[in-house]
Structures are given as C-alpha cells and as structure tokens.
Amino acid sequence: xxxxxxxxxxxxxxxxxxxxxxxxxxxxxxxxxxxxxxxxxxxxxxxxxxxxxxxxxxxxxxxxxxxxxxxxxxxxxxxxxxxxxxxxxxxxxxxxxxxxxxxxxxxxxxxxxxxxxxxxxxxxxxxxxxxxxxxxxxxxxxxxxxxxxxxxxxxxxxxxxxxxxxxxxxxxxxxxxxxxxxxxxxxxxxxxxxxxxxxxxxxxxxxxxxxxxxxxxxxxxxxxxxxxxxxxxxxxxxxxxxxxxxxxxxxxxxxxxxxxxxxxxxxxxxxxxxxxxxxxxxxxxxxxxxxxxxxxxxxxxxxxxxxxxxxxxxxxxxxxxxxxxxxxxxxxxxxxxxxxxxxxxxxxxxxxxxxxxxxxxxxxxxxxxxxxxxxxxxxxxxxxxxxxxxxxxxxxxxxxxxxxxxxxxxxxxxxxxxxxxxxxxxxxxxxxxxxxxxxxxxxxxxxxxxxxxxxxxxxxxxxxxxxxxxxxxxxxxxxxxxxxxxxxxxxxxxxxxxxxxxxxxxxxxxxxxxxxx
Numbered sequence: 366x367x368x369x370x371x372x373x374x375x376x377x378x379x380x381x382x383x384x385x386x387x388x389x390x391x392x393x394x395x396x397x398x399x400x401x402x403x404x405x406x407x408x409x410x411x412x413x414x415x416x417x418x419x420x421x422x423x424x425x426x427x428x429x430x431x432x433x434x435x436x437x438x439x440x441x442x443x444x445x446x447x448x449x450x451x452x453x454x455x456x457x458x459x460x461x462x463x464x465x466x467x468x469x470x471x472x473x474x475x476x477x478x479x480x481x482x483x484x485x486x487x488x489x490x491x492x493x494x495x496x497x498x499x500x501x502x503x504x505x506x507x508x509x510x511x512x513x514x515x516x517x518x519x520x521x522x523x524x525x526x527x528x529x530x531x532x533x534x535x536x537x538x539x540x541x542x543x544x545x546x547x548x549x550x551x552x553x554x555x556x557x558x559x560x561x562x563x564x565x566x567x568x569x570x571x572x573x574x575x576x577x578x579x580x581x582x583x584x585x586x587x588x589x590x591x592x593x594x595x596x597x598x599x600x601x602x603x604x605x606x607x608x609x610x611x612x613x614x615x616x617x618x619x620x621x622x623x624x625x626x627x628x629x630x631x632x633x634x635x636x637x638x639x640x641x642x643x644x645x646x647x648x649x650x651x652x653x654x655x656x657x658x659x660x661x662x663x664x665x666x667x668x669x670x671x672x673x674x675x676x677x678x679x680x681x682x683x684x685x686x687x688x689x690x691x692x693x694x695x696x697x698x699x700x701x702x703x704x705x706x707x708x709x710x711x712x713x714x715x716x717x718x719x720x721x722x723x724x725x726x727x728x729x730x731x732x733x734x735x736x737x738x739x740x741x742x743x744x745x746x747x748x749x750x751x752x753x754x755x756x757x758x759x760x761x762x763x764x765x766x767x768x769x770x771x772x773x774x775x776x777x778x779x780x781x782x783x784x785x786x787x788x789x790x791x792x793x794x795x796x797x798x799x800x801x802x803x804x805x806x807x808x809x810x811x812x813x814x815x816x817x818x819x820x821x822x823x824x825x826x827x828x829x830x831x832x833x834x835x836x837x838x839x840x841x842x843x844x845x846x847x848x849x850x851x852x853x854x855x856x857x858x859x860x861x862x863x864x865x866x867x868x869x870x871x872x873x874x875x876x877x878x879x880x881x882x
Contacts, residue, residue: 382406382407382559383406383407383452383453383454383556383559384407384408384409384450384452384453384454385397385398385401385406385408385409385453385454385559386408386409386411386447386453386456387401387409387410387411387456387458388411388456388457388458388459388467388471389412389459390410390411390416390417390458391458391460391523391643392519392521392522392523392531392646393458393495393517393519393643394410394456394459394495395410395416395425395427395523395529396427396519396521396529396537396538397456397458397517397538397560397563397565398425398438399427399434400537400538400564400565401559401560402438403434403436403563404564405562406559406562406563408438408439409438409439409440409441409447410438410439410441411442411443411444411447412440412441415526416526416527417442419526419527419528420438420527421440422527424438425437425438425527426527426528426529427528427529427531428529428634428637429537429634430532430632430634443470444470444471444474447474448477449474449475449476449486449489449490450476450477450479451476451479451484451489453476453490454491454556454559455471455486455490455491456493456495456515457492457493457495457501457505458495460496460647460652460653460654460655461497461498461501461655461657461658462657464500464501464504464505465504465507468492468505468507468508468509469508471486471492472485472486472487472508472509473485473486473487474486476489476490486509487509488510490509490511491509491511491513491552492505492509492511492512492513493512493513493542494512494513494514494515494545495515495540496658497580497584497643497655497659498581498584498659498662499574499577499578499581499658499666500658500662501658502514502545502546505545511552513542513543513552513553513556514542514543514544514573514577515540515541515542515573516540516541516577516579516580516624517540518538518539518580518624518626519531519537519538519539520533520631520639521533521538522639522641522646523646523650524640524649530637530639530640532634533629533630533631533632534629534630534631534632535629535630536564536565536566536628537564537565538565539565539567539568539626540557540560540565540566540567541567541568541569541570541573541624542557542567542568542569542570542573543569543570543572543573545573546574547571547572549569549570549571553569554569557569566628568625572622575619575620575621576621576622578614578619578621578622579621579622579624580624581659581662581663582607582621584642584659585603585606585660585677586603586642587642587643587644587654587656587659588654588656588660588681588684589603589606589680589702590641590695591642591644591645591647591654591684591694591695592648592683592684592687592692592694592696592697592701592702593695593698593701593702594695594698598699599702602676602706605676605706606660606676606680608721609667609672609674609675609677611720611836612672612720613663613666613667613672613674615720615814615821615834616667616670616671616672616720616818616821616822617669617670617818618814618815618819618822619666620815641694641695643655644656644659644684645694648687648692648693648694649694653688654684654688656680656685657681660677660678660680660681661681664677670822671822671825671826672720676707679705679706683705720821721833721834721835721836722807722833722834722836723835723836723837723841724836724841724842724845725845727760727807727835727842728845728847730805731761731762735803735804736857737804737806737807738764738798738799738804738805738807738856738860739760739762739763739807739808740763740766740806740807740808740809740820741755741759741763741764741765741766741809741810741839742768742772742808742809742810742819743755743765743811743816744767744769744812744815744816751765751767752765752767755853756851756853757851758849758850758851759839759849759850760809760839760842760847760849761854762850762854762857763850763854764854764856765853766798766808766820768816768819768820771786771794772786772791772819773786785823785866786823787866788827788828788864788865788866791823791827791864792827792863795824795829795860795862795864796859796860796861797856797860798856799856799858799859799860800824800829800862801858801860801861801862802830802862804831805831806824806831806832806833807832807834807835808821808824808832808834808835809838809839810838810839811838811840813838814834814838817834817835818834820832821833821834825868826866826867826868827864827865827866827868828862828863828868829862
C-alpha cells in the first residue's frame with residue numbers, strides 16, 4: 366500500500382508536471398495564477414462573487430510595470446467544478462478568516478490516482494498556505510496531512526473586480542516556503558521549482574514560522590494604513606504595536622527570521638498608483654479584512670502568555686467599528702488615533718510589564734547600588750555545551766542557568782519533554798542565583814532568544830515580579846563592545862524570593878513546542 370507521504374512525493378515529479386490550483390483570486394492568488402499561466406504552467410484559479418463573474422466574462426486584466434495583459438486563466442467557482450488528480454498542488458490564497466472553511470471544503474474531495482484508485486485531497490495533496498499571520502498552518506493541519514507554509518512578499522492590489530495590479534520588480538513576488546511545523550523536503554523543493562517557472566523568487570526554509578513572524582511584524586502597519594493617513598503619530602503607533610509584538614514573541618519563544626528580499630523593489634506604474642496594503646484594499650471593497658489574524662494574533666499570543674497588548678487590542682477594535690460604520694479607508698485623523706491608543710495605565714493591572722531590556726540599560730544599571738541579577742541561559746537542542754561557552758565568556762556577574770536541570774521538572778510519563786519544576790524547587794534555585802523580591806532579573810542566551818524566553822515565562826509564572834529578556838542576547842552585548850568575564854560567577858548575595866507558581870497562564874503544548882525548535 367502506498368503511504369500518503371509517498372503519494373505526495375509524486376505530485377510534482379518530473380514525469381508529471383504539477384497543476385497549480387489557486388484557491389482565492391485576490392491580489393496574491395490572482396497574481397500567482399497570472400504569472401504561472403503566462404509562463405505556460407497549468408493553472409486553475411478558484412474565485413467567487415464579483416471577481417468570479419468578471420473573470421468569466423472578460424478574463425483577468427493583469428497590470429505589471431511592463432504593461433497591461435488580458436489573460437484567460439481557467440477559472441472555477443469551487444471544488445464541485447474541479448476534478449483533482451494526484452499531480453495537483455493546492456495553493457490557498459484566501460483571507461485568513463476563510464482558511465478553516467476552505468480547508469474543510471477541499472479536504473475530502475476525491476483525487477484520482479494514476480494507479481486507477483481514488484483518494485481524498487487531505488491525504489493525497491499538499492496544501493500551501495499563503496496568508497498572513499501565524500494561525501493558518503495549524504488550522505489547515507487539522508484537515509491536510511501535509512501543509513507547506515508560505516510567506517509572500519508582493520506589492521499587489523485588488524480593488525476592481527477583474528483587475529489585479531502588481532508593482533513587484535524585477536520579479537513579481539518573493540516567496541518563502543517550508544513544511545509546517547518545520548523542515549523542508551522534496552515536495553517543497555518541487556513546488557518551489559514550479560513557482561520559479563512563473564518568475565518568482567522562491568526560498569525553501571526550514572523555519573517557516575520564524576518567517577511568518579517576521580512578515581507579521583511588517584503587517585502591523587496594515588490596519589493603521591487602512592484607517593489613518595501617514596503622520597508622525599501613526600509612525601509612533603506602529604512602533605508601539607511592534608514593541609508589543611516583540612514582547613509577545615519573547616514570551617512565546619518565537620524568534621522572527623530576517624528574510625532575504627535583496628533585489629526586490631516596488632515599481633511605480635503611472636496609470637495605476639498603489640492603493641495601499643491588503644487591509645486598506647479590503648476596507649475599500651467593503652470586505653472583512655484580516656485584522657483579527659494580524660493585530661488580533663498579537664492580542665491572542667499576549668493573552669496566552671500573560672503579556673498585555675493594549676495598543677493591538679485597541680486597533681483591532683477600532684477597525685471593527687470602522688467596518689460597522691462604513692468608514693472610508695484612510696479617512697480618520699490623528700485626533701481619532703490619539704483617542705484610540707490607550708494610555709499605559711489603562712492596561713489591566715496598571716502599567717504593562719516590560720519584557721525586553723537593551724544592553725545600554727543593563728550596562729548602566731550594573732554599576733548602580735541594586736544591580737539586576739543576570740542569568741545566562743545558554744541552550745540548544747542536543748548541545749550540552751552551554752556551561753562551557755558560559756565559562757569562556759559571559760556578562761560580568763551573570764550566573765549560568767541550565768535550561769533542563771534548573772528550569773525543568775522531573776521527567777515522568779506523560780509530563781512532556783520539559784515539565785514545569787515545582788515552585789519549591791525553583792525557589793531554591795532562584796535564591797541560589799541571588800534573586801530577591803526587589804531586584805530586576807535579566808535573562809539572556811546566545812541563539813536568538815528561545816531559552817531566555819522560557820526562563821522569562823517560568824520565572825514570571827513562579828512569581829518573580831520583574832524579569833526582562835536582554836534584547837539581542839549575548840550578540841548584542843558583544844556588538845556594543847562591552848567587556849565579558851570568564852570562569853564562573855557567584856551572586857552578590859543570597860536571595861530571599863518566595864515563589865508559589867500560577868502567576869501566568871500555562872501555555873498550550875503546541876505553543877511551548879516553539880521554544881524547543
């Protein structure tokens with residue numbers, strides 16, 4: 366019997382060129398379908414509503430820096446009009462709020478195999494998720510056996526039914542593809558090869574969630590742009606939103622990637638000036654935008670990890686009010702934005718806790734009367750050498766902390782790979798490190814933040830009131846030119862902290878798994 370994974374490996378094989386079934390005919394989906402179709406790659410575009418009617422009647426007007434193109438791309442209204450084979454690739458380009466419905470609709474459709482048998486799409490075909498945010502891949506995995514996450518950097522516009530304008534230059538888009546939750550494989554490479562035939566720059570990556578997280582930081586301008594014209598206040602609001610996101614990422618153990626977009630620019634098209642990002646385009650078309658999966662994703666992660674996100678919650682609420690009131694895109698002013706953004710004291714429980722701290726502040730406070738307690742949490746999967754690297758060089762006064770032995774509980778059946786330590790055990794360790802009730806604790810690592818984020822969450826959960834993550838970790842300290850110490854450090858004084866646990870919600874297992882990647 367052929368396994369699902371083996372069947373999937375044949376989808377885009379050299380002997381059977383793949384057909385790309387693009388589900389969703391907005392700016393992203395229609396652009397990808399247009400470029401593949403222009404390049405001779407077999408493509409089917411699935412559309413609905415006014416876009417479907419326009420495509421069927423007139424075809425697609427696809428505007429690029431090199432001119433306007435009228436394309437007759439094969440189009441369908443849904444899976445009932447599509448006969449799938451095992452050589453198809455499903456590209457999901459709907460809005461994030463439509464992912465669950467689309468995945469469920471397509472998952473159980475019959476798929477014809479070359480051996481004469483019949484399977485279903487959920488087991489036979491890969492689903493490539495091309496939406497913004499962090500929720501779509503996990504959602505799709507509920508139905509599809511193989512989900513390949515996609516990040517699309519594309520300056521495309523869909524405002525008028527039947528017309529897509531793509532300002533990308535010299536390539537139409539840059540894509541990052543990776544299997545979810547992590548890894549790459551032959552199927553990802555073959556899908557990437559097919560997309561490259563359409564002129565796209567495609568990077569297979571093993572850490573697709575990190576690239577999704579980086580894109581989300583960029584997407585936090587979307588709702589602001591949909592509601593407000595550019596201004597200094599809007600720029601400050603964006604920095605506030607991104608600071609909240611970075612704090613949430615640190616708590617959740619998410620380390621955003623640094624995507625390579627070299628050589629990719631936005632070209633002006635005289636006849637078609639840019640109409641704003643996707644959220645603004647949705648508001649212009651009176652369509653529901655993805656805000657609940659952009660700003661709303663930061664709000665969700667903040668609630669899961671005990672990090673207040675008042676600005677993101679306020680912007681999320683404001684766009685829903687704008688939708689209800691049919692507010693024209695970009696029509697609000699600075700006065701409205703100032704009234705929308707909450708004051709720090711409006712966060713639950715007073716001022717929101719600060720999660721990140723810069724190296725300059727740590728250096729300055731280290732010389733004061735009550736310096737922070739520094740914890741060096743070096744760790745990498747399968748690498749026991751964290752303490753050895755610590756001894757070679759660390760922040761002066763920092764105490765080494767072992768992620769598994771100091772910040773983990775006893776390994777018991779069903780407890781997971783890194784169970785919580787008991788508050789009593791953690792309290793003994795915290796006192797040994799010199800933690801007192803009135804001191805700031807700063808944690809850092811040397812591999813992008815996951816281990817430090819685990820330490821931050823665990824100490825906050827246990828009841829340590831002021832814990833920070835060193836922004837940029839050890840690399841930032843070194844880049845700043847500050848001195849390091851060698852050997853092992855001892856705390857300045859014994860700690861007296863009392864810990865009891867339960868001060869933050871316990872994250873779900875799939876969220877904590879991010880810290881282990």
